[in-house]
Amino acid sequence: MTLDAVLSRIDTTLPESVDRLMALLRIPSISTDPAHAADCDRAADWLVTELQDLGFEASKRPTPGHPMVVAQGKGPGPHLLFYGHYDVQPVDPLTLWDRNPFDPELQDTPQGRVIRARGASDDKGQLMTFLEACRAWKTEHGSLPCRLTIFLEGEEESGSPSLVPFMQENAAELSADLALICDTGLFESRTPAIVTRLRGLLGEELTIRGPAKDLHSGMYGGIAINPVRVLTRILASLHDDTGRVTLPGFYDGVTELPEDIRAQWQGLAFDHARFLAEVGLSQPAGEQDRTPLEMIWSRPTCEINGIWGGYTGEGFKTVLPAEAHAKVSFRLVGEQDPHTIREAFRAHVRAQLPPDCTAEFHGHGNSRAGHMQTTHPAFEQARAALTEEWGLSAAYVGCGGSIPVAGFFQTILGMDAMLVGFGKDTDQIHSPNEKYDLESFHKGVRSWARFLARVAA
Amino acid sequence: MTLDAVLSRIDTTLPESVDRLMALLRIPSISTDPAHAADCDRAADWLVTELQDLGFEASKRPTPGHPMVVAQGKGPGPHLLFYGHYDVQPVDPLTLWDRNPFDPELQDTPQGRVIRARGASDDKGQLMTFLEACRAWKTEHGSLPCRLTIFLEGEEESGSPSLVPFMQENAAELSADLALICDTGLFESRTPAIVTRLRGLLGEELTIRGPAKDLHSGMYGGIAINPVRVLTRILASLHDDTGRVTLPGFYDGVTELPEDIRAQWQGLAFDHARFLAEVGLSQPAGEQDRTPLEMIWSRPTCEINGIWGGYTGEGFKTVLPAEAHAKVSFRLVGEQDPHTIREAFRAHVRAQLPPDCTAEFHGHGNSRAGHMQTTHPAFEQARAALTEEWGLSAAYVGCGGSIPVAGFFQTILGMDAMLVGFGKDTDQIHSPNEKYDLESFHKGVRSWARFLARVAA
Structure with missing residues (x-):
């Protein structure tokens, strides 16, 4: 079975995959700081080269701010667009970091092996899970599993000022059947999750x-x-x-939560006591007639x-x-x-x-809030792939945060988005000592490979 | 009549009086800034020399912070203590000053001649009104009009950390019949005033x-x-x-205002509309069943x-x-x-x-709030002297601010304080471009001379 070959290749070439991620992490692409404009540009160039190497027709596209990267890859079947962002948060206060945030390192911690660097989780590590899955697939098959557009932004951490105009001006080129966004996490750092509701x-x-x-x-x-x-x-x-x-x-x-969603969320058995205890709290402080998950996902x-x-x-x-x-x-x-x-x-x-x-x-x-229709077959394909890889039933979940790009895909390009990611609550995104678990990266790449196999089937 | 000679001397030697004040203003005695500790010390030395020149037994007295200046002057009759402070506020932001705050200048303005410098009003100009009155008196009479203790502090603008312990340790030396404090202003910049209530x-x-x-x-x-x-x-x-x-x-x-005080305050015909308009406001915002003066003086x-x-x-x-x-x-x-x-x-x-x-x-x-007993004859002597000098009936007024030293004179040394000063609302104390009207200074010196004449009578 060819999926096994792809997964095996992912396993054996993991060190090279990590090396490529580290090369990207070494570029201090802080989008909000004008002093790092050239670094943002350099990160975009690096990604263009990477995508060309994978056989994509890729280019850096200017905006009034930092450039976009757009790549088109030919393939059979459905047309999927993958979105990620190559810019990162500022690193202040530098004194709280245990090392240079742009000198990534594999570290062994009591919780396992981690890749430590600014952007390791948000979002360079996550976006590279998809590119590395494409690489392994391409190497084994010689071609991509389906028609793919890659769309990478460099202003996500500074309010995405160029995103809407760029989408509007390039709507034809960016329109696909479904958008994939890799900028979210595992539910409770453990259960694979597809976000279908965003505040x-x-x-x-x-x-x-x-x-x-x-x-x-x-x-x-x-x-x-x-x-x-x-x-x-x-x-x-x-x-x-x-x-x-x-x-x-x-x-x-x-609106009140539909019964099927409510049932799914109850099935998640959210440990809100642990969730709060991790930040020194003991009691849900919101509307007292709502469950904790409702408070953060649907209220x-x-x-x-x-x-x-x-x-x-x-x-x-x-x-x-x-x-x-x-x-x-x-x-x-x-x-x-x-x-x-x-x-x-x-x-x-x-x-x-x-x-x-x-x-x-x-x-x-x-x-506005985002509600995804889960009717596209990719949703069930992703659930199955994630469940298989992580050994736990993948869930449709909410997200208390806002990922505006998901809404823009709906309103500007007329397609829903499927949000899948492998971050953990402990990743310290936007904070000193950001990290991405090697497990997140490795199983993330494997998750996408399993997904692509189902899409190609 | 000898008072005339004293007043005449004050008038003719005004330029020399201003020169002496300017010499003191040139010393940047910012008490809150450790970089100016030596300047505070220098201001204390300058005052000791000045007081010795006036025949006082004067000395600089160390504290854990900036030194006190204490001077004893022999004379007949009642024993009065005069309090002022030689330290000044910081000058930030320097860019808002029209000149070096420690390079004093006589300036002609549409509102009259002013002495422009940090401390010109608060409190170097005010404390010098009393010393210059003593100088004119001494020059004409050869002696002081009464027994006088001068007590000058160098930490008033930084919370007076050494004041209470110093008063406690030197209670015998500092005790007098009444304290005079020159650190307040004219009522509505016009009417001579004696503050008898402090919040x-x-x-x-x-x-x-x-x-x-x-x-x-x-x-x-x-x-x-x-x-x-x-x-x-x-x-x-x-x-x-x-x-x-x-x-x-x-x-x-x-407590509710005594009827005599209420009547006096009504007599002041406080123009609260003008008072508020000067700072961009139109309506008293406090307790709506209180008069404006009550709001700021007795509530x-x-x-x-x-x-x-x-x-x-x-x-x-x-x-x-x-x-x-x-x-x-x-x-x-x-x-x-x-x-x-x-x-x-x-x-x-x-x-x-x-x-x-x-x-x-x-x-x-x-x-605590301070309420002065006005039974000491000096109160009526001061009212008469002020009324004579300014041509407007001097008033007993309140003060919305807190002048803790007045309370300490009561609680530690058992004497009331009489607060008389000649500042105006436009003096910009604690702000850039502080000034003291030459009129405040000149008539201030004359006011004290008239007061001393009544005390000596």
């Missing part, structure tokens, strides 16, 4: 202004309005005592991600500040409309402003 | 902790407690809708002076922060007890903590 995200930055300048609380305390007090009152009013968001109309479009939230105003240094300063600030975000589900909610938030703030205060708003992007 | 101050720094580390709001949003949300709810609960502080027992010891407050937590940089980061912080202060009046209120605040915070959250507190000093 949307809406960000708002709010500035409340009062006095024309900072005032002394001895001279003005009691008579002058204090914007920090105004801000805390407004923010505190965003939730009621049961944890529900109070914005009028906020829950419009929030909307409103959170304060940042707040600042007045004197925040050492010691004390009795200042009545002229302004106060907050960054607030909403996780969205179902058919919640980001624009409607943005307006409801702004109206709610304005309605509570006392005399002499003004509010200024700055929007920080928005995306 | 106390209590500072608290609060940290709310939740998760063991910063969390991603995609992964944890909805299930994990957010310390910033907890903090805003707690802070918002400190006031009710009418602006009253909700802490149990907070108003214990808050307690609770204010948030600083707040911070989560991501506060450019752009957006969907973090659920591990902790959130606030600096909160209370202005106290009447017999409110700072220790009781501190405990009430901490109990109020703790009572509202949800599961998995902890609160940590750090106290930032405390002082």
